[in-house]
Amino acid sequence: MLAPAIPQGEGNKFGAFLLKIRRSYVVASAFVVAIAAWLLSGQFGDDGPVQVAESPARAEQTVPQVRVRTLAAETRTNFVVVNGRTEAARSVTLRAQTSGRVAEIGQPEGSIVSAGDVVVRLAMDDRQARLAEAKAEVARRRLEHNAASALSQKAFASELRLAEATAALEEAQAQLALIQLDIERTAVRAPFGGVLQSRAVEMGDYLAVGGEVARIIDLTPILAVGDVTEREVGRVELAATGEVRLVGGIARQGRVTYVSASARPGTRTFTVKMEVDNPDRAIAEGLTAEIRVPAGTVSAHLVSPSVLTLDDAGRIGAKTVDERGVVAFHPVSLVSDGPEGVWITGLPDPATIITIGQEFVRAGDKVRAVPETEIAGR
Secondary structure (H helix, E strand, O other): OOOOOOOHHHHHHHHHHHHHHHHHHHHHHHHHHHHHHHHHHOOOOOOOOOOOOOOHHHHHHHOOEEEEEEEOOEEEEEEEEEEEEEEEEEEEEEEOOOOEEEEEEOOOOOOEEOOOOEEEEEOOOOHHHHHHHHHHHHHHHHHHHHHHHHHHHOOOOOHHHHHHHHHHHHHHHHHHHHHHHHHHHOEEEOOOOEEEEEEOOOOOOEEOOOOEEEEEEEEEEEEEEEEEEOOOHHHOOOOOEEEEEEOOOOEEEEEEEEEOOOOOOOOOEEEEEEEEOOOOOOOOOOOEEEEEEEEEEEEEEEEOHHHOEEOOOOOEEEEEEOOOOEEEEEEOEEEEEEOOEEEEEOOOOOEEEEEEOHHHOOOOOEOEEEEHHHHHHO
């Protein structure tokens, strides 16, 4: 049976329709194949996306790079460091022991005086006349005493008469001693050698008993005085040799001569004094002083202050790198400092310290450590 004939125009439309159907089957088949391949690969569910392994070169680029320096510890003397001031070994405020007008100035302020030098002399006024009167009275009473003694030996005078003459003589001698002492006190003298720090009177001033005359200080030797905490006072020993550093770079050796046995109530600190030779009096009183007292030896590392950092707890320390390239934080204590750097304790020995880049890494991070010598050699 013959198929019905299809008109020519209608045949073209039917061919286009069949072509569309074929294309739809092809697309659908490709989509089904893709889904099947994905299901067979196992990359579905909660395992996450496919992980693509990085190449070793790319992984190395993601690890931060730091510069390091390997240091060995050295034995250093540990010090108790005290901030204080210089004080005169001795000081005295001279005061008048008798009254009178200032008649003589012995030494100007700031001059060096020796023990016994006259600082100020008061006017004699009537003291010479009273001295002569007292001497005459002693002579008269001595004659009376001699006469009474002779009569008593011959029984011409009673023992009472002799006792009265003896008492009168002794009273006259006491009055003579008083006027002589008063005359001696008109000269106000330096009790020891030192510097005439200040003078409170001038020519013509009137001084009463107890009036201030001058202040003398002894700077040979001089003392460096400071206060240590109750934790450190046990490490300071009498007669220990230490060092005093002054403003301007002056450094002198000294010896501990005093450690307070009682704490200050307000601060709970103990006073320490170190005696320093000062023959040329170059060290003045009242200078700021750093007292350094040795307190045993420790094993310490010398580092630049720039390598020190703080951890999250606010502790000061330094960061190191171990042989696996892992960063570690070590709290440290300061032993001493100087122009070459700071000496610290608390690091392993030897220690590979991060010198550049420690601000950008944390303890436990993996880093690539590059020695400073390699950087310098490039």
